[in-house]
Amino acid sequence: MKTRLGALLVDDERLARGELRTLLRAHPEVEVLGEAADVDEAIQRIAELDPDVIFLDVQMPGASGFDLLSRVELRAQVVFVTAYDAHAMRAFEVNALDYLLKPVHPQRLRATVERLLKHTTPAPTPEAGRPLTAEDHLFLSADRRARFVRVSDIACLCSAGDYSELVTRDGQRYLMTRPLAEWEERLPERQFVRIHRGTIVNLECVERVEVQSDEGFHVHVRGAGNPLPMSRRYAARLKVRLA
Structure with missing residues (x-):
């Protein structure tokens, strides 16, 4: 098991990327390799950096985090970073790796890092157990x-x-x-x-x-x-x- 994970931060908001980078400094197990402001740039960075984990914003101009996952084959684990409320988390509830709600809380980020390092199954989202719809x-x-x-x-x-x-x-x-x-x-x-x-x-x-x-x-x-x-x-x- 790797003791240090290379991370890519993908978010169209420069301030949000900066805040997450600052929070990750408390976790030397994770090294931020680079950043991307949109899906096209993220695809380039993934090819260049081969990250172990991608902290991925969901809603971005032009193309969403969903679109990124449909356009590339990933070795990396994915952690969603989103401003969506609990109801919107239905999109991620089955077999999701993990998610963080903005603003990211340091203790919640710590739990995410621990799961990434241990490769354990993430905790269920608040929507676990709800009936699914055809559009989920x-x-x-x-x-x-x-x-x-x-x-x-x-x-x-x-x-x-x-x-x-x-x-x-x-x-x-x-x-x-x-x-x-x-x-x-x-x-x-x-x-x-x-x-x-x-x-x-x-x-x-x-x-x-x-x-x-x-x-x-x-x-x-x-x-x-x-x-x-x-x-x-x-x-x-x-x-x-x-x-």
Whole structure:
């Protein structure tokens, strides 16, 4: 484990970058490598500096912090620094690395640094447990790549023991620490339906359903690759939803 993390500060407000840099001086474990005032400059700095962590403002002129994560593949961990209130934090609640509300409190920053150094799972946001909407975003990371995905862009979720595998419309797969039962409780029920004890699908991504045998069916879902099994127990429920 590295004992010193290289950081990039991305914020369109020079004063905000300066305040955060000052607060980070109390944490010698973190070295500020550079700053960026917008997304284009941040992309250049990421390529030049290869930071371990990016302190990223969400709302910036021209392009947002969301846009940055959709344009680059990141090795770095991401900490959001935002003036959004707790309600707006729904955008970050699933698998988020961490967030800081402006003005940044020194004790809260200390907790963030400790989590970065230990590579532990961040504490849940104030919105954890709330139902998700189709327009909410999930922050997902895998294989040194990080991206935001709309809930409506989830194609399906499959059980993976105590975890679950999330598959997007474009076929990307992410192992999530949340069990399938929790996803079923929180996903929009008008859009997502369980087709098997171990599978939830997005109705908008269902391409066709084939009778497999007397035992059940195969459901072809965009992005999933192989067809997904559906038991007769759940077939009637899907038929009603697709009608």
